[in-house]
Amino acid sequence: MASSDGVEGGTPHVVLVPLMAPSHMIPMVGMAKLLASRGAVVSLVTTPSNAAWMEGTIQRCAGSGLAVQVIVLRFPSREVGLPEGCERLDMIPSKSMTRNFLRASEMMQEPLERRLRESRIAPSFIISDAGAAWTRALGRALGVPRLVFHGYGCFALLCQHNLHVQKTHLSATSESDPFVVPGLPQRVEVTRAQLPGAFSTSVDMEDIREEIREGELSADGFVVNTFVELEPSYVSALEETTGKKVWTIGPLSLCDRESPYETEGEDKASNEASLCVRWLDSMKRGSVVYASFGSLARLPPSQLVEVGLGLEASGQPFIWAIKTRGEEASREFESWLGDEGFEERNKGRGFLIRGWAPQVVILSHPAVGGFLTHCGWNSTLESVCAGVPMAAWPLFSEQFLNERLVVEILGIAVAIGVKSPTIWGEEEKAGVQVTREEVARALVNLTDVGKDAKERRRRARNLAKAARRAVEDGGSSLTNLDLLLRTVTQEMSPKNAVVVK
Ligand code: UDP
Numbered sequence: 001m002a003s004s005d006g007v008e009g010g011t012p013h014v015v016l017v018p019l020m021a022p023s024h025m026i027p028m029v030g031m032a033k034l035l036a037s038r039g040a041v042v043s044l045v046t047t048p049s050n051a052a053w054m055e056g057t058i059q060r061c062a063g064s065g066l067a068v069q070v071i072v073l074r075f076p077s078r079e080v081g082l083p084e085g086c087e088r089l090d091m092i093p094s095k096s097m098t099r100n101f102l103r104a105s106e107m108m109q110e111p112l113e114r115r116l117r118e119s120r121i122a123p124s125f126i127i128s129d130a131g132a133a134w135t136r137a138l139g140r141a142l143g144v145p146r147l148v149f150h151g152y153g154c155f156a157l158l159c160q161h162n163l164h165v166q167k168t169h170l171s172a173t174s175e176s177d178p179f180v181v182p183g184l185p186q187r188v189e190v191t192r193a194q195l196p197g198a199f200s201t202s203v204d205m206e207d208i209r210e211e212i213r214e215g216e217l218s219a220d221g222f223v224v225n226t227f228v229e230l231e232p233s234y235v236s237a238l239e240e241t242t243g244k245k246v247w248t249i250g251p252l253s254l255c256d257r258e259s260p261y262e263t264e265g266e267d268k269a270s271n272e273a274s275l276c277v278r279w280l281d282s283m284k285r286g287s288v289v290y291a292s293f294g295s296l297a298r299l300p301p302s303q304l305v306e307v308g309l310g311l312e313a314s315g316q317p318f319i320w321a322i323k324t325r326g327e328e329a330s331r332e333f334e335s336w337l338g339d340e341g342f343e344e345r346n347k348g349r350g351f352l353i354r355g356w357a358p359q360v361v362i363l364s365h366p367a368v369g370g371f372l373t374h375c376g377w378n379s380t381l382e383s384v385c386a387g388v389p390m391a392a393w394p395l396f397s398e399q400f401l402n403e404r405l406v407v408e409i410l411g412i413a414v415a416i417g418v419k420s421p422t423i424w425g426e427e428e429k430a431g432v433q434v435t436r437e438e439v440a441r442a443l444v445n446l447t448d449v450g451k452d453a454k455e456r457r458r459r460a461r462n463l464a465k466a467a468r469r470a471v472e473d474g475g476s477s478l479t480n481l482d483l484l485l486r487t488v489t490q491e492m493s494p495k496n497a498v499v500v501k
Helices: 022-037 048-063 095-106 109-120 136-142 154-165 204-215 232-242 267-281 301-314 326-339 358-365 379-385 401-408 437-446 451-470 476-491
Strands: 015-019 043-047 068-072 125-129 147-152 221-223 246-250 290-292 317-321 350-354 367-371 390-392 413-415
Touching: 015 022, 022 043, 022 048, 022 068, 022 125, 022 147, 022 379, 022 476, 043 048, 043 136, 048 068, 068 109, 109 136, 125 136, 136 147, 136 204, 147 204, 154 221, 154 232, 154 401, 221 232, 232 246, 246 476, 267 317, 267 350, 267 358, 290 301, 290 358, 301 317, 301 326, 301 437, 358 367, 358 379, 367 379, 367 437, 379 401, 379 451, 390 401, 390 437, 401 413, 413 437, 437 451, 451 476
Parallel strands: 015 043, 015 125, 043 068, 125 147, 147 221, 221 246, 290 317, 290 367, 317 350, 367 390, 390 413
Antiparallel strands: none
16 A cells, blocks of 8 residues: 555645444544545544554554544443443443444544644534444534445445435335345345345334434435445446445555554454464465454354354355353353263364454465455455355345445355344344255355356455555556545535634
8 A cells, every 4th residue: 555645735634433333443444544545644543442542553554654533532431321440332241232332422523623722723514324324413523524434335335325215125025135236237036024224114123214314315425445446337326326425445455454453453363363363374275264244243053053053064265253251151052062961072173263363464465265244344445355265144124235236246255145133233023044954055165166256256356456456556446545535525525613812
């Protein structure tokens, strides 16, 4: 990545407001580095425990002359009934506390505005997570443009937008009745149950969903973690249908090779990374399957058993990032790993990681040849960057849409074949969705030597090359970023911005 100054005249100051969840903060840290490398001053809004996690990254930015600073604000957990120190979405005790969590983050608006005014920071513009809809009022109060960052790619955003407008999903006869997503260049079918939470018919979070939607519709543009070569027709269709400028500036994981979660905080994480790399070094090129379901999902022990037995039956060496919800599930699953002899049988062939896995490091290792993934957008892009084909097992959110993109449109993944969602926080209710045989079949299919598998690997490798080119000097994403900085600071220049004297 170049560190040239992409902006002429004046130094833009960008305030980044992430949603406090790992998969939303990780790309925003990458974005902070990228913006600073093109000449911007960046203030990243965060909370005490998240700041501690990012400390090393921020120090390294300073060390390399990048102007990235953090604005640390107290997270009002106590005021909304969350445990003290609960500052991330994946830490909330139950899904029913999501509303409390979002309310707490909304309460940061006033302290943030005060801090910006007191510190005489005059932002040129704000980039905020779509989930931090409260920044709409902040942008207005400061008189500066506000761009919305989605954790989604353009394909999923376009599907979502078209469904919001055309409401095709409402004419489906049931949750499992397939219908064609309207307004796409290709025919894509989904069911209502497979759509993101924004389409849930439950009234539970309706007001919050409405605020998020309004926050998107009132934004001055979208910033998307993707690259135009990955989904060109969907980038342009999204611009046309929403009437908003879409700035594709990814893949951000290529701009932040040292994710804060991999290198900071617990020593355990970096130890794990070096053990893991040493183990991978001893494996044949392209032979290892990596299995992980993201930062939020916690599959129930009964389903984890099927994953384990499927990995074993595939005959491939594997790395498996295991996460359970609660002590009871953890005990139950650990005893299965031990008592049933799984760990013993797979010694040397299977590398188990309890907790946080150094995912980008693993995927980028040449020994890894396949990724069993839940199709979270970050994971999907990280796999694309590494040129690793996927076995797609979507769980919730927009993951079924991402599955359609990688399986049907890009041809870089095989579908596990899961039809129903496993809702975050309610994984136990879903029980066993995928059997060991289905896991094994998909993995064998993914890694075999047949024509289809070879073609899949070739396409994945080509996209990885395109991803790298996008973030090089003159590449599409870097060019977009320079243009973004110039356009927002010069053409959308704040008319009533807070004046720093
Ligand atoms: N991640 C990781 N180690 C883990 C779990 C997740 O590094 O053990 C990272 C992963 O690399 C990705 C993010 O966390 O950057 C997960 O984001 P994604 O959008 O794939 O899924 P989500 O966590 O939102 O379900």
